[in-house]
Amino acid sequence: MIWWLENPTRARTERQGVANLAERVAWLKGVRWHLSNGAALAVDFEIEHDGDSVPLTMTYAEFHPNSPPIVLPRDGSRLSNHQYGAGGNLCLEYRADNWETSITGAMMIESAHRLIAGERDVEGPELPSAHAVSLGQSVRGSYFRFLLTRQMEERLKAIAPGQSFEIGIAEKYYADTFTVTIIETDGVTDGRAWPAGIRETTKRGQAIRLPEGTAMPAATQAGIADLLGALGLGALREAALAASGEMDLVLASATETAHFYAYDAGQKRVFGRSRLLKVATSDRLPDDYSLLAGKSVGIVGCGSLGSKLAAMLARAGVRMFTLVDDDVFFAENLVRNELGAAAAGVHKADAVRSRLIEIAGTIDVTVRRVALGGQESADSTDSVMSALRACDLIIDATADAHCFNFCAAVAKESLKPLVWGEVFAGGIGGLVARVRSGHEPEPQAARNQINAWCNAHGVPAPLAGLAAPYEAATGSARPLVADDAEVSIIAGHLARLATDVLTLPEDSAFTAPAYAIGLRKAWIFSQPFETWPIELAGSAPWKAEQDPASVADSLALLRELLPSAFDGHDQPSE
Incomplete structure (x- = not known):
């Protein structure tokens, strides 16, 4: 709907406000209302100042x-320093970041007059700028970017002025953007710049600490060559003047650091300067x-869960995982899973491992493609249970009672905390x-209490079924199905329980x-x-300490089973 047709009262108020302003001031002339492209309401006007219109x-x-x-400006000119480029709109006192519906067009015209008059009054004070540009705004047109960490910046500034040395550079191309960073300085390497799952190109470059008072060059072949010549770096100057070839040059002064590059594009050698992105080091976690x-x-x-x-948990800071799942990912799983389309046909555990590496980089992930509680060999089941016993926390995200039995057994035997959850059938909620x-009852007793609580409300509990754990029957022909948002909410609650157990064990x-x-x-x-x-009722320790009699019984059984292993060594000496 066109706003001025929907709200004609406001449109008349706008026109009357501009007319009243034109009657009150002498600098506003030539007011003419019209409809521009798309039936947008517009007004032409002229501001007169010191004889200029x-x-x-x-x-x-x-x-x-x-x-x-x-x-x-109607003539497409550059009128002001407070303007979005030649012919662009003026950056006035009233903008998107402070806009209120009470501001009128007449107020906008007055603001334009103050801007033009203020900048053209040479003897007056300089107009303050309220134009703040975010990092994203400043680089959205730049597809070559240079990531600089604070530690690397300090390394570069510690080099003697005028000195040149070889550096290692890593470059990646992702989302139509080339990003480079330094991974080696003066023989000291930081390893890969990005996780192993991300394709990166490594190459050699040069870094130079500029002497005091030396300005950054223009991002052109001549500008870079002139600087290198002035610094007495003849070999690098010749490389810059060559007709072809890649070049990566990092220049550091007392106030700024910049990355200059050259590459061959067809028959032309292109020179440029990457946009600098300083990497923040603030911790965003508790x-x-x-x-x-x-x-x-x-x-x-x-x-899904x-x-x-x-x-x-990887984003929270966990860096060691054991993942257990025998299932394979298909495109149909995309509707409520952390994984993407590239994982189709891959074991879920392997694909999740790759996803965790993509998120956190250096990470230790053990993958077991085993159906715990399923038709597996006793050796496989025992091996997986041993791997889980070595973990600080065990999480059952299967909503499968058979699997829970094994997770509970490992937790009880190893005295490790157990966390579990499920999305209720149809996504109506979760548990x-x-x-x-020493704080809650042992896992099986706890699960029994929870199931009893769920079934004690006079209405069948919506616990997930084995056949279709995310679906529930409704009165209509269509089942009620859990969506990604609903699964994510339960996963978030489950993650908070997990981090709470790990950071506050007692x-x-x-x-x-x-x-x-x-x-x-x-x-x-x-x-x-x-x-x-x-x-939950009950908080006794899950295992009682063995008493001396029980220990003696265990030794006696061991002697019966392995008599040759003792060979009399368990008898007291004469």
Whole structure:
């Protein structure tokens, strides 16, 4: 809908406001209203200052009065330093970042007058700029970018002025952007710049610490060659003047660092300067999350819930994983999975491993393509259980009772905490739970209590079924199916339980060990996001210490089974 047809009262108010301004001031002339392209309401006007007449056009935005009009020179000229390029719109006092619907077109015209008069009054004070440009705005037209860490910047500035030395550079091409960074200086290497799953090109370059007072050159062949010649670097100067060939040159001064490049494009050698991106070093995670790098997590089930959970924990700082899943990823799984289309036909555990490397880079991931609780050899099952026992936390993301039995057995035997969860059938909500020895009952008892709680509400509990765990029957012919957002919400709650267990093993930010989270009005949930805490009875340690009599029985059994291993060595000496 055209705004001025939908809101004619505002349109008349705008016209009257400009007319009143023209009657009140002498500098506003030539007001003429018209419709521009797309039936946009526009007004031509002229601002007179010191005998000059500046022709301007103000065009009201499609979403006016919720967005500001555009004011630009009618002759396409560059009028001001506060302007988006030659012929571009003026950057006035009222802009998208401070716009309010109470601002009128007359106020915009007055602001344009203050800008033009202020810049043309030579003896007056310089007009302040409120034009702040974000990093993204500054580089959105630059497809060659130079990533510089604070540590690397300090290394470059520590070099003696005028000195040139060889460096190692890594370059990647991703999302139509070339990004380069330094990975080696003066023989000291930082290894790969990006995770192994990302294709990078490594090459040699030169870095030079500029003497004080030396300006950065123009990003041209002549500009770079002239600088190298002035510094007495003849061999590099000849390389710059060559008719072809790649070149990477990093120049560092006391105030800035820049990357210059050359490459062959057809019959032409192109020179340029990458846009600098300084890498922030601030920590964006809670302080206690630093512990997670030293923790290992075993995740059984790399499907929709498990894949998202693994990615969240990697982003939180976990760097050691054991992933267990025998299933293969298909395109149909894309609707609610952390993995992308490239993973089709790959074992889910392998694909999740690649995804974790893509997220975190250096990471230790053990993959087991085994169906824990399925038809596997006893050796395979025992081996997987041994791998899980070595983890600091075990997570069951399968919603499979058989698999839970094995995870629970490992947790109880090793006294390791166990976290599990599931998305309720149809995505109406989900369940998350955790148990720790000495704080909650042992896993099987805890699961039984939770299932009893779920079934005690007089309505069948929507626990996930084995055949279609994300679907539930409805009154219509179409099943109710969980979507990606619903799975992600439960995965997020499960990840928070996991990080809580790892960072606060003897304490907890959660008042209950288990929660039922509602995402639809169904079952016991009266509305979305309704949460029910589930209390569990029992907190005794899961295993009692062996008493001396039990130890003696164990030794006696061992002697019976392996008599030759003892060979009398277990008898007291004469």
